[in-house]
Amino acid sequence: MDMPVRQAAAAALAITVNGEARRVEVDLRTTLLDLLRNQLGLTGTKKGCDHGQCGACTVLVGGTRINACLTLAVMHEGDEITTIEGIGTPAALHPLQRAFLDRDAFQCGYCTPGQICSALGMLAEAGAGEPSQATEDLAAETCELTDAEIRERMSGNICRCSAYPQILEAIRDVAATASGVGGAP
Amino acid sequence: MRPFTYERAETAAGAARAAAAPGARFIAGGTNLIDLMKLEIERPAHLVDVSRLPLAQIAETAEGGLRIGAMATNAAVASDRRVRTRYPVLAQALLAGASAQLRNKARIGGNLVQRTRCGYFYDPAKPCNKREPGAGCSALEGLNRTHAILGASEACIAVHPSDMAVALSALGAGIETVTPAGEARTLGIDEVHRLPGETPHVETNLAAGELVSAVTLPPPPEGRQSYRKVRDRASYASALFSLAIAGPALALGAVALKPWRAVAAEAALARGASAAEAAEAELAGARGRGRNDFKIALARRVIAAALQEGRG
Numbered sequence: 310m311d312m313p314v315r316q317a318a319a320a321a322l323a324i325t326v327n328g329e330a331r332r333v334e335v336d337l338r339t340t341l342l343d344l345l346r347n348q349l350g351l352t353g354t355k356k357g358c359d360h361g362q363c364g365a366c367t368v369l370v371g372g373t374r375i376n377a378c379l380t381l382a383v384m385h386e387g388d389e390i391t392t393i394e395g396i397g398t399p400a401a402l403h404p405l406q407r408a409f410l411d412r413d414a415f416q417c418g419y420c421t422p423g424q425i426c427s428a429l430g431m432l433a434e435a436g437a438g439e440p441s442q443a444t445e446d447l448a449a450e451t452c453e454l455t456d457a458e459i460r461e462r463m464s465g466n467i468c469r470c471s472a473y474p475q476i477l478e479a480i481r482d483v484a485a486t487a488s489g490v491g492g493a494p
Numbered sequence: 495m496r497p498f499t500y501e502r503a504e505t506a507a508g509a510a511r512a513a514a515a516p517g518a519r520f521i522a523g524g525t526n527l528i529d530l531m532k533l534e535i536e537r538p539a540h541l542v543d544v545s546r547l548p549l550a551q552i553a554e555t556a557e558g559g560l561r562i563g564a565m566a567t568n569a570a571v572a573s574d575r576r577v578r579t580r581y582p583v584l585a586q587a588l589l590a591g592a593s594a595q596l597r598n599k600a601r602i603g604g605n606l607v608q609r610t611r612c613g614y615f616y617d618p619a620k621p622c623n624k625r626e627p628g629a630g631c632s633a634l635e636g637l638n639r640t641h642a643i644l645g646a647s648e649a650c651i652a653v654h655p656s657d658m659a660v661a662l663s664a665l666g667a668g669i670e671t672v673t674p675a676g677e678a679r680t681l682g683i684d685e686v687h688r689l690p691g692e693t694p695h696v697e698t699n700l701a702a703g704e705l706v707s708a709v710t711l712p713p714p715p716e717g718r719q720s721y722r723k724v725r726d727r728a729s730y731a732s733a734l735f736s737l738a739i740a741g742p743a744l745a746l747g748a749v750a751l752k753p754w755r756a757v758a759a760e761a762a763l764a765r766g767a768s769a770a771e772a773a774e775a776e777l778a779g780a781r782g783r784g785r786n787d788f789k790i791a792l793a794r795r796v797i798a799a800a801l802q803e804g805r806g
Contacts, residue, residue, distance in 0.1 A: 317499065318497055318499075320500065337497070337498060337499070337500050337541075338495045338497065338498070340528070359532065360529050360532065361525060361529060361593075361595075361596060364593065364595060367595055373598050374594065374595050374598060375595050375598050375599045376525070376595045376596065376599065379524060379525045379528050379529060379596075379599065380524055380525075380528065380599065381500075381521075381524060381528065381541075383500055384521070384524065384543055384545060386502075427594070427595065430594070430595075430598075431594065434569075434594065437573075438573075439569065439572075439573040440572065440573065440578060440585065440589060441589055441594070442586075442589040442590055442729065444589075447578040447579070447582050447585055447586070448575075448578055448579050460729075461728075461729055462594055463594075464593055464594075464728075464729035464730040465592075465593025465594050465595045465596065465730060466593075
């Protein structure tokens with residue numbers, strides 16, 4: 310007989326963040342975003358709209374990109390989270406980070422961690438042949454990342470400074486090299 | 495966000511039993527529910543987490559169709575090779591909805607029972623019969639550009655926001671559920687959602703605690719499939735109007751509080767009517783409320799153009 314235990318206002322949680330196993334106590338209302346920022350001090354992930362509309366909070370869960378603001382931390386027991394802090398360091402930039410610098414793909418930079426996490430997830434999705442609304446042949450085994458494909462696949466990330474042309478160029482640079490494909494590091 | 499208690503369900507029957515309690519809600523992808531909980535429009539006392547139930551498989555049925563577990567993500571269903579090749583209207587509708595991040599999180603069971611995006615439903619400072627029965631509908635005389643033109647009432651003119659459900663309606667999908675008593679039942683997709691009538695807060699014909707467990711697709715219909723979505727932005731925006739075509743079947747989106755199977759248009763086409771006549775037959779009872787009047791002309795033109803295209 311399954312008799313799941315009703316939990317009180319807080320819960321203990323085991324979660325892996327950027328390769329490091331963490332044990333935390335969370336108020337049940339805590340979103341994954343607030344856990345990362347407020348309890349783990351990983352403020353690279355940004356809070357923009359907090360309603361899933363802007364993409365600034367994009368992180369990778371098991372290599373898949375999601376909005377960290379629209380998910381409860383307690384639902385991620387045992388999950389592996391990758392944030393911008395786990396993607397590269399100033400001394401050893403990820404190719405996407407290098408490309409964003411080279412292409413000047415930001416102005417204020419607030420959306421950039423989300424853009425980079427999203428692009429990383431996007432390259433893995435496209436590498437696995439997953440289609441998008443811009444995919445002309447849904448039956449195709451592989452996906453060619455045309456500009457239209459990149460734009461469509463990145464539509465969940467807003468840049469209010471409107472650096473979109475440079476963001477597109479940066480992602481296109483990385484998509485053109487094998488190093489960008491293959492998902493989370 | 496209001497405080498709540500939480501449990502992770504281990505079986506579908508256990509989840510349904512737990513969620514039948516007053517104030518309890520299922521949570522799976524959470525992309526709609528958590529948004530509304532932050533606004534305190536949804537105030538569950540207890541959450542039953544069904545996201546890890548083993549209900550995410552996509553399998554062939556004996557009849558030659560597909561059975562898609564309700565916990566499959568929108569992205570997984572849209573990426574499935576069988577869906578892409580045999581049910582392209584469903585893949586297109588899923589890919590036309592939300593953003594990639596949301597599609598990676600949202601589950602198809604939750605997609606069916608998501609709440610409307612009516613701006614007044616989302617604004618606790620304004621009356622809304624869905625939020626507070628009897629309070630009145632602010633959209634009737636308000637900013638109703640995106641609102642219903644079919645099947646609405648004086649109590650509510652909101653629309654259902656799902657793209658996927660429109661494709662499922664055209665495909666004649668079945669919806670499998672598990673009741674709190676642990677019994678399985680199957681509804682047709684067109685039996686799941688209710689028109690508003692006098693009780694717009696009662697949105698589906700599912701009982702409290704009844705868990706959507708799977709979507710079943712009959713064998714693919716003969717003929718063309720397509721999903722056309724018209725909206726203000728090219729991506730990541732709700733439909734102003736959408737049309738799903740699956741062989742001889744048509745369904746309309748963003749016109750009503752449920753996916754709108756266009757039976758009148760289908761019947762007209764079967765009688766040999768022109769595309770324009772078929773559109774006219776479906777929209778004969780359409781009514782605008784001012785700012786959404788344009789949707790009637792939009793619907794008529796999109797239906798006629800899409801059908802015309804199909805005839806080449």
